[in-house]
Amino acid sequence: MTSFILNEKPIRTEERPGMTLLEFIRGVACLSGTKDACHEGECGACTVLLGSRQSDGTMAYKACASCLTALGDADGRHVVTVEGLGGEPLTLAQRLIVEHSASQCGFCTPGIVLSLTGFALGSATLAYDDAVTALDGNICRCTGYASIRNAAKALCAALEGIDKAPDRRLAALISSGVVPAYFTDIAARLAGLGAAPVPCGKNTVTVAGGTDLFVQKPEQLLESELCFLSRRGDLDYVREDKEFLRVGGAATIEDFRNSPEVRRHFPALAADLLLHSSAILRNKATLAGNIVNASPIGDAAIILLALDARLVITGEGGRKREVPLDKFFLGYKKTDLACGELVSEIMVPLPPSGARYHFEKVSNRTTLDIAAVNSALLLTAGPDGAVKDLRVSAGGVGPVPMLLPGLDKLNGRKPDAAFFNDLSKAALAAAAPIDDIRGSAEYKRLLLGQLMLAHGRALAPVEAA
Ligand SMILES: Cc1cc2nc3c(=O)[nH]c(=O)nc-3n(C[C@H](O)[C@H](O)[C@H](O)COP(=O)(O)OP(=O)(O)OC[C@H]3O[C@@H](n4cnc5c(N)ncnc54)[C@H](O)[C@@H]3O)c2cc1C
Ligand code: FES
Ligand code: FES
Incomplete structure (x- = not known):
């Protein structure tokens, strides 16, 4: 059983832990905002946020390629797709992308929004260089990177002076419209979901980041018993x-x-x-x-x-x-x-x-x-x-x-x-x-x-x- 929160919704699923998170999001949860393109970590279209509850009760969010992330890796965590951000109203990153004409066909845009949101949630400096680094895995075929970078620059300017202390940062980002208000309760909701580590042994496959494994042998992972180092x-x-x-x-x-x-x-x-x-x-x-x-x-x-x-x-x-x-x-x-x-x-x-x-x-x-x-x-x-x-x-x-x-x-x-x-x-x-x-x-x-x-x-x- 894998238990996690997908956007606002609690999920308990018997799907195989070695299924990719991308397949679960699109094929089982029917959320199509997360795009499926290269399936090899090369394009960023499938980017989601993976949030983990820290020992001090705060949340740490990281942008990740969901095509190389196991469903089982989501156990006990908060998974955020573009559907879990804005819409009405748009979040700050979404609004700045619109205002800077940083989207044309829109295929890469959900991934870019998630990477920028991950930057706002996690960067120690909130500096422009870090924002550009946060986007280095997101490929856009049609807009041109200048306008995407302009949106990133505007995000950094909007976040200047924001309270970065781990226990106050989330509240500050909610008031700035970076993430919706429901993020406030996620840490408390996750507290009861603690994922049990599967001991690694002779009959398990060790999954660390999965960025090599899910390129090399995704079919084998579906059938194997997996031990996830992210739970260690x-x-x-x-x-x-x-x-x-x-x-x-x-x-x-x-x-x-x-x-x-x-x-x-x-x-x-x-x-x-x-x-x-x-x-x-x-x-x-x-x-x-x-x-x-x-x-x-x-x-x-x-x-x-x-x-x-x-x-x-x-x-x-x-x-x-x-x-x-x-x-x-x-x-x-x-x-x-x-x-x-x-x-x-x-x-x-x-x-x-x-x-x-x-x-x-x-x-x-x-x-x-x-x-x-x-x-x-x-x-x-x-x-x-x-x-x-x-x-x-x-x-x-x-x-x-x-x-x-x-x-x-x-x-x-x-x-x-x-x-x-x-x-x-x-x-x-x-x-x-x-x-x-x-x-x-x-x-x-x-x-x-x-x-x-x-x-x-x-x-x-x-x-x-
Ligand atoms: C698009 C793309 C670009 C890449 N670019 C680079 C690059 O620029 N440079 C580079 O070096 N690599 C690159 N890689 C390869 C890969 O990302 C790295 O090798 C990465 O560091 C592997 O770590 P992981 O935690 O994801 O390993 P996993 O995929 O989780 O595991 C790899 C292997 O190690 C085993 N394993 C993992 N951790 C442990 C452990 N603690 N003890 C015992 N066994 C363990 C697993 O069972 C598996 O056999 C790239 C991969 C992709 C898909
Ligand atoms: S689909 Fe391209 S990085 Fe995942
Ligand atoms: S807007 Fe078309 S790929 Fe980026």
Whole structure:
């Protein structure tokens, strides 16, 4: 049984938890405002808000692609479609879209309204840049983005100075006409709906964000017993201790990206992780899911390899073991994870003083695209400026996300242009790319060499120019 609130209406359904939320909304609840287009997370037409009751009694809303969200993931939550917003009267985002002529055929418009509403409910800054980021997964074929951005700019102006404190924000947004008044009671109504976690084990499929699973094997998910990590509040955290940043196995890429701990220790990651998919996917996709899917070009996996991350793996009965990430990938899509085991925590060592980090990704589009080749570097220099330690990862150039071997020989040198030229040669010696849809082997080798020089230009701009 899946129980949730769809707009204002309580839902209790026996439909299979592995059905997509989009299929339920359109096919079972007969709400056709949420559009079905790519079914692969690529267009944003199916965007809805997923609201979760927080431990302090407030609500947190995230815009998500409903085509890659399981019905079972809605258990205990508030799902908002365009029918649950305005109509008569229009909400603020809807009205501004009309006033700025930001809709023509209207197919993308419900998704855009939901993404802008999610931004108003959740953005820490309510700044225009964040509004544009919130829209990076919503594709419009006919209006043109200038007028959509004008509507977003007007929304930011209208929300300037609004009370952002979590316990007062919803009331402020209701008075500003961003969401209807019935949102006030949702947290109380959800209190009785607490979703029971299904234990993950040998006979269940672990669903984290589902952004990979629902593209790869939607039919299999319909038939399987699913364990949803979104119900594991105990695995949803980013915190630090003396040595490590500790990231729970259920933490999303967006929560990681925005966490104060990450901003403090790895400020560059806020921008780097914007290159991962799009906001409506990052709001669900997890760091752990990016590692376990073992894609040779996973962005988070590549970044975490350079940062020397370790995984805490929990098996049945709660047995824990630790595995360095560079030992986790055993072969193409093969990992050191036994059936029934979970990646429960990712441990990222805090950067030593003198450490410099940089990430590069080459893809056809800036957002919503996986890499042809990507690479991250962590370089630690001593007080004399000589390299003490160098970790460089590369994706798309082998069957697994790779940590480049044999770089010790570069230690002790100044990280100048000659150093990065030699790094480029070492990277090419280690790489074994293949021809595939993202490019020929020759093209990827060329990219890899250039990315090493790009690391150099970012870290030693004058000498490596
Ligand atoms: C349109 C689109 C664009 C994308 N763009 C990018 C991109 O730019 N860069 C990129 O790297 N990826 C991209 N992806 C791929 C995908 O979004 C990411 O890999 C994402 O991080 C996967 O995380 P998830 O939580 O959604 O994983 P899920 O789909 O939930 O799970 C993936 C796999 O990991 C397993 N799993 C998940 N969590 C755990 C855990 N804690 N313990 C054990 N097993 C677990 C699942 O059982 C499944 O086998 C894109 C996907 C789409 C659809
Ligand atoms: S239908 Fe395109 S993102 Fe869901
Ligand atoms: S208004 Fe037609 S696709 Fe955006």
